[in-house]
Amino acid sequence: MTIIGNPEIGLYTGKLPKGCELCRLGGKLVLFITGECDDNCYYCPVSDDRFGKNRIFANETEVKDAMDVIYEAYRMKALGAGITGGDPILEIGRVIEIIDKLKNEFSSDFHIHLYTTGRYVNDDVMKELVSAGLDEIRFHPVKELYLNAVKIALKYDIDVGLELPAIPNEGDKIVRLVKWAEENNVKFVNLNELELNARNYLNLNSKGLHAKHGITGVEG
Ligand code: SF4
Numbered sequence: 001m002t003i004i005g006n007p008e009i010g011l012y013t014g015k016l017p018k019g020c021e022l023c024r025l026g027g028k029l030v031l032f033i034t035g036e037c038d039d040n041c042y043y044c045p046v047s048d049d050r051f052g053k054n055r056i057f058a059n060e061t062e063v064k065d066a067m068d069v070i071y072e073a074y075r076m077k078a079l080g081a082g083i084t085g086g087d088p089i090l091e092i093g094r095v096i097e098i099i100d101k102l103k104n105e106f107s108s109d110f111h112i113h114l115y116t117t118g119r120y121v122n123d124d125v126m127k128e129l130v131s132a133g134l135d136e137i138r139f140h141p142v143k144e145l146y147l148n149a150v151k152i153a154l155k156y157d158i159d160v161g162l163e164l165p166a167i168p169n170e171g172d173k174i175v176r177l178v179k180w181a182e183e184n185n186v187k188f189v190n191l192n193e194l195e196l197n198a199r200n201y202l203n204l205n206s207k208g209l210h211a212k213h214g215i216t217g218v219e220g
Contacts, residue, residue: 017161017188019082019113019136027079028111029072032057033095037086039117039142042203043165043194046086051199054091066101073102073110080111080135089120092128099132111135115163117142118149130156138163138190147180154184161188168194168209168220194218 022028035050056063058072088095099112113136136159139150153160162181181189195216196204212219
């Protein structure tokens with residue numbers, strides 16, 4: 001298997017997901033749609049001033065509504081947006097409205113992907129997301145039970161992937177999830193380097209995880 005890519009940025013095999021391609025070009029607006037989340041990962045990197053708070057940020061600017069998001073998309077000449085949180089599904093009405101408005105403003109080619117744990121993803125949610133024009137959905141299955149949501153998403157005409165934090169000592173779990181993804185025709189799996197920050201460093205340090213390289217990358 002060929003590994004392709006600049007190791008300073010990342011490594012990949014096969015074809016990059018469209019959301020990643022546009023991100024590497026600097027073309028993706030990062031839309032933090034809410035800090036609300038009903039999970040509680042010890043490695044959660046979301047800062048204290050965002051986690052659990054019903055706040056919206058377009059890139060690093062706090063915004064109030066879809067018009068502010070469109071303004072930021074024009075300002076950065078965005079080619080698409082990645083919707084993150086928290087768990088965006090907890091504000092599904094806001095998500096649908098913003099996807100709809102971004103697609104209307106910039107055309108259906110404006111590529112939109114969304115991150116979720118899958119905790120609240122069911123057929124009703126998927127139908128709404130797909131009919132609004134969502135292009136790609138990425139699951140961070142905090143619990144393996146949430147893989148049921150991935151199975152639901154796979155029934156729809158949309159790109160489906162997994163996003164897994166590369167946690168040292170959890171290699172077996174990662175391999176199991178990658179195999180599951182392959183067996184279930186999940187389009188891609190992204191492994192994210194685990195990083196220490198002001199929110200999670202005490203939890204990570206208490207598990208013996210320390211920064212090793214770069215500014216915050218965890219050893220191992
Ligand atoms: S699912 Fe995401 S936002 Fe929620 S606690 Fe885990 S890392 Fe944080």
